[in-house]
Amino acid sequence: MAEARIIDGKAFAEKVRAGVAGRVAALAREHGLTPGLAVVLVGENPASQVYVRSKGRASEEAGMRSWTHRLPAATEEAELLALVARLNGDDAVDGILVQLPLPPQISAEAVIEAIDPAKDVDGFHPVNVGRLAATGAGQRSRGLVPCTPLGALMLIKDVRGPSLSGLEAVVVGRSNIVGKPMAHLLLAESCTVTVAHSRTRDLAAVCRRADLLVAAVGRARMIAGDWIRPGATVIDVGINRLEPAEPGGKGRLVGDVDFESARAVAGAITPVPGGVGPMTIACLLHNTVTAACRRRGLAED
Ligand code: NDP
Numbered sequence: 600m601a602e603a604r605i606i607d608g609k610a611f612a613e614k615v616r617a618g619v620a621g622r623v624a625a626l627a628r629e630h631g632l633t634p635g636l637a638v639v640l641v642g643e644n645p646a647s648q649v650y651v652r653s654k655g656r657a658s659e660e661a662g663m664r665s666w667t668h669r670l671p672a673a674t675e676e677a678e679l680l681a682l683v684a685r686l687n688g689d690d691a692v693d694g695i696l697v698q699l700p701l702p703p704q705i706s707a708e709a710v711i712e713a714i715d716p717a718k719d720v721d722g723f724h725p726v727n728v729g730r731l732a733a734t735g736a737g738q739r740s741r742g743l744v745p746c747t748p749l750g751a752l753m754l755i756k757d758v759r760g761p762s763l764s765g766l767e768a769v770v771v772g773r774s775n776i777v778g779k780p781m782a783h784l785l786l787a788e789s790c791t792v793t794v795a796h797s798r799t800r801d802l803a804a805v806c807r808r809a810d811l812l813v814a815a816v817g818r819a820r821m822i823a824g825d826w827i828r829p830g831a832t833v834i835d836v837g838i839n840r841l842e843p844a845e846p847g848g849k850g851r852l853v854g855d856v857d858f859e860s861a862r863a864v865a866g867a868i869t870p871v872p873g874g875v876g877p878m879t880i881a882c883l884l885h886n887t888v889t890a891a892c893r894r895r896g897l898a899e900d
Pocket residue numbers: 747771772773774775776777778795796797798799802815816817818836837838839875876877879
């Protein structure tokens with residue numbers, strides 16, 4: 600059997616971002632509107648700082664307005680809620696993203712629930728979660744959809760074509776950020792969806808059923824080639840850093856799938872890095888434009 604097609608998430612994300620930039624330009628031309636994204640960072644988590652910087656840069660590159668609010672690690676929940684309330688009321692702000700994780704004195708749930716669902720570009724607010732769960736077969740959610748699973752779905756459709764109807768999909772992982780919304784998206788596409796997790800019996804056999812296998816676990820190279828059905832489409836969401844080979848070095852990034860053994864069996868597979876990762880920011884921009892249009896009753900595409 601031929602080796603798997605390597606899904607180039609970086610190139611696809613560039614296309615999505617170019618599409619967003621085109622929509623932003625059209626909104627400015629036709630409606631005098633520039634979508635705006637506000638990102639809030641509490642504390643100095645180094646990974647979060649990198650993410651927040653790249654989100655700000657990407658929104659500006661797409662022609663959008665962007666604001667970054669940096670608050671000290673000791674910020675009280677009430678102060679953060681006051682900022683969220685201010686952003687909810689600011690008409691120039693179409694998207695609000697509070698970077699997670701938050702320091703222990705702040706409840707992430709309380710903050711997420713305080714964001715106006717119409718501006719919740721992460722798609723984590725219970726209203727958006729509910730809208731996704733209530734999406735009918737063949738429909739698009741009326742709410743905003745979490746960026747990583749939305750990006751994964753775009754890659755899957757690019758490989759498999761627009762109809763995924765009847766395919767066996769297995770999602771490994773049931774987090775609110777990736778696994779569960781991914782399962783809802785695939786169900787709305789009329790896949791037969793199995794959600795696996797740490798208590799699943801004989802995970803290898805469950806994975807072997809999948810025409811579409813989505814791994815969102817956070818365990819380096821857990822899914823081996825012999826867990827994969829020949830010809831399956833494999834989407835590896837995992838980002839795991841291996842121990843550095845030399846002291847002081849930077850460990851390599853790998854996914855949840857053992858890429859080398861999997862590529863010999865799968866029909867198509869995302870690499871790590873360069874697969875799902877770049878799609879997350881592209882979908883954040885996509886969601887911000889969608890939010891800007893929906894808030895004003897404008898056509899979305
Ligand atoms: P979580 O830790 O929230 O969830 C992990 C899930 O994997 C849980 O449902 C857990 O099951 C399940 N799991 C853990 N161990 C096993 C096992 N041995 N067998 C089967 N299932 C298992 O992680 P996230 O969903 O937030 O993230 C998953 C991965 O995706 C991480 O590597 C993360 O870095 C990456 N990620 C990448 C993004 C991107 O590309 N931009 C964005 C978000 C995440 P249980 O519920 O039973 O504990």
